[in-house]
Amino acid sequence: xxxxxxxxxxxxxxxxxxxxxxxxxxxxxxxxxxxxxxxxxxxxxxxxxxxxxxxxxxxxxxxxxxxxxxxxxxxxxxxxxxxxxxxxxxxxxxxxxxxxxxxxxxxxxxxxxxxxxxxxxxxxxxxxxxxxxxxxxxxxxxxxxxxxxxxxxxxxxxxxxxxxxx
Amino acid sequence: xxxxxxxxxxxxxxxxxxxxxxxxxxxxxxxxxxxxxxxxxxxxxxxxxxxxxxxxxxxxxxxxxxxxxxxxxxxxxxxxxxxxxxxxxxxxxxxxxxxxxxxxxxxxxxxxxxxxxxxxxxxxxxxxxxxxxxxxxxxxxxxxxxxxxxxxxxxxxxxxxxxxxx
Numbered sequence: 001x002x003x004x005x006x007x008x009x010x011x012x013x014x015x016x017x018x019x020x021x022x023x024x025x026x027x028x029x030x031x032x033x034x035x036x037x038x039x040x041x042x043x044x045x046x047x048x049x050x051x052x053x054x055x056x057x058x059x060x061x062x063x064x065x066x067x068x069x070x071x072x073x074x075x076x077x078x079x080x081x082x083x084x085x086x087x088x089x090x091x092x093x094x095x096x097x098x099x100x101x102x103x104x105x106x107x108x109x110x111x112x113x114x115x116x117x118x119x120x121x122x123x124x125x126x127x128x129x130x131x132x133x134x135x136x137x138x139x140x141x142x143x144x145x146x147x148x149x150x151x152x153x154x155x156x157x158x159x160x161x162x163x164x165x166x
Numbered sequence: 167x168x169x170x171x172x173x174x175x176x177x178x179x180x181x182x183x184x185x186x187x188x189x190x191x192x193x194x195x196x197x198x199x200x201x202x203x204x205x206x207x208x209x210x211x212x213x214x215x216x217x218x219x220x221x222x223x224x225x226x227x228x229x230x231x232x233x234x235x236x237x238x239x240x241x242x243x244x245x246x247x248x249x250x251x252x253x254x255x256x257x258x259x260x261x262x263x264x265x266x267x268x269x270x271x272x273x274x275x276x277x278x279x280x281x282x283x284x285x286x287x288x289x290x291x292x293x294x295x296x297x298x299x300x301x302x303x304x305x306x307x308x309x310x311x312x313x314x315x316x317x318x319x320x321x322x323x324x325x326x327x328x329x330x331x332x
Contacts, residue, residue, distance in 0.1 A: 079283065085273035091257040107251040107280045114274030117245065119285040 001082040001094060003126040003143040005069070005102070006059040009034050015049045016042065028144035056093035061101050064158035070104055071166055079120065080105055083130075084112035124161065128152060139164070167248040167260060169292040169309040171235070171268075172225040175200050181215045182208065194310035222259035227267050230324035236270055237332055245286065246271055249296075250278035290327065294318060305330070 002008040012034045016022035020042045028037050035046040049055055072078050080098060084090050091112060098110060111118065116130045123130065124139045126146055131138040139161065140152040155161050168174040178200045182188035186208045194203050201212040215221055238244050246264060250256050257278060264276060277284065282296045289296065290305045292312055297304040305327065306318040321327050 079281075085261075085276045085278075088258065088261050091261060091278075092254065095251075095254050095257060109280055110251045111277060111279040111283075112251075112257075113277040113279070114272070115245075117277075117285050119283050 001080060001084075001098075002056075002059075003062075003145075004124060004141045005062050005065040005080075006056070006097065007062050008056075008059055009144070011055065011059055012046060012049065016045070019045065030144060030147035033145050051087055051089055053089045054093060056087075056090045057097055059097065062158065064162075066101060068158040068162045068166075069102065071162065073104070075166065076122075077109070078105070079109045079111060079118070081111045081113060081116055081118055081120075081123075083114060083116065083127075085114045122165065124155065167246060167250075167264075168222075168225075169228075169311075170290060170307045171228050171231040171246075172222070172263065173228050174222075174225055175310070177221065177225055178212060178215065182211070185211065196310060196313035199311050217253055217255055219255045220259060222253075222256045223263055225263065228324065230328075232267060234324040234328045234332075235268065237328065239270065241332065242288075243275070244271070245275045245277060245284070247277045247279060247282055247284055247286075247289075249280060249282065249293075251280045288331065290321065 009028065013022060013024060013026050016026075016038050017024050020039065022038050026037060028034055035043045069078055080102070082094060084094050094112065095110075098105060116123070116125070117133075121136045122139060123134055123136055124141050125131065126141045126143040128140065128146065128149055131140075131152060138152050140146055140149065140154045142154055142156045155164065175194065179188060179190060179192050182192075182204050183190050186205065188204050192203060194200055201209045235244055246268070248260060250260050260278065261276075264271060282289070282291070282300075287302045288305060289300055289302055290307055291297065292307045292309040294306065294312065294315055297306075297318060304318050306312055306315060306320045308320055308322045321330065
């Protein structure tokens with residue numbers, strides 16, 4: 001979900017801006033995490049933000065993800081697999097966010113997990129840790145933090161995913 | 167979780183007893199679901215019960231499951247995989263219930279899903295629908311509703327699971 005269909009970085013920047021005046025046009029350097037791009041004395045604040053109820057509820061939808069996933073459903077059995085278990089307070093927010101923005105994905109095809117031990121053919125993810133034991137085709141969805149990684153097939157947009165899989 | 171480590175049937179019977187005087191010593195006939203064992207005019211009430219916040223929070227722990235799962239962790243990578251997504255209001259309750267009764271299972275090893283498309287060697291489950299596309303060793307955990315099923319290896323208790331897997 002995060003960084004693939006749900007845009008989490010602007011939410012962090014907005015909160016850092018509200019509380020510490022971090023500029024709204026903050027650019028994350030390639031390979032960097034948003035919380036390492038803010039002043040060091042406040043960077044651990046991300047953990048408080050992300051554990052707040054509501055954090056995941058109003059994230060923007062990554063462009064084209066709704067349209068392309070709907071099209072993928074015609075050809076594939078599409079699952080949303082999110083490492084939501086790290087944050088207890090994210091569970092209902094993520095559930096409600098999906099119901100609002102992806103109502104065409106039924107509950108049978110949603111999975112909140114920790115380790116992604118799923119048996120699937122293609123895994124679209126921004127975190128390479130999820131590719132470690134994966135035997136299918138991994139597609140690394142571009143996010144600032146993974147820009148320096150070269151060992152995986154990369155997708156920069158849902159438009160590109162459509163080109164590859166449809 | 168339900169019917170394997172969390173005892174959901176007594177909870178249903180207690181609620182049917184509270185609201186409709188269904189006897190607390192109600193016995194579920196082999197092959198039957200609890201909601202089919204209560205008077206027909208109230209049997210759909212189960213859907214209301216199960217969608218209430220708190221329903222899953224105070225379920226009793228199935229005997230020996232804590233001790234045996236702890237022992238299994240020494241030898242296996244143990245995951246809790248629960249079809250929680252059907253009931254939005256179950257998510258936090260199930261998370262908190264696990265934190266209380268199975269604090270030795272970390273978030274990486276918990277999965278709330280719909281279809282159980284997990285890549286594992288052994289799947290302990292009370293519902294045979296979860297075995298349909300499963301390529302590993304299925305163990306059918308005995309529950310009244312599955313008592314007439316004969317085509318799977320059956321386990322009647324966590325003590326039996328310990329005998330098989332430890």
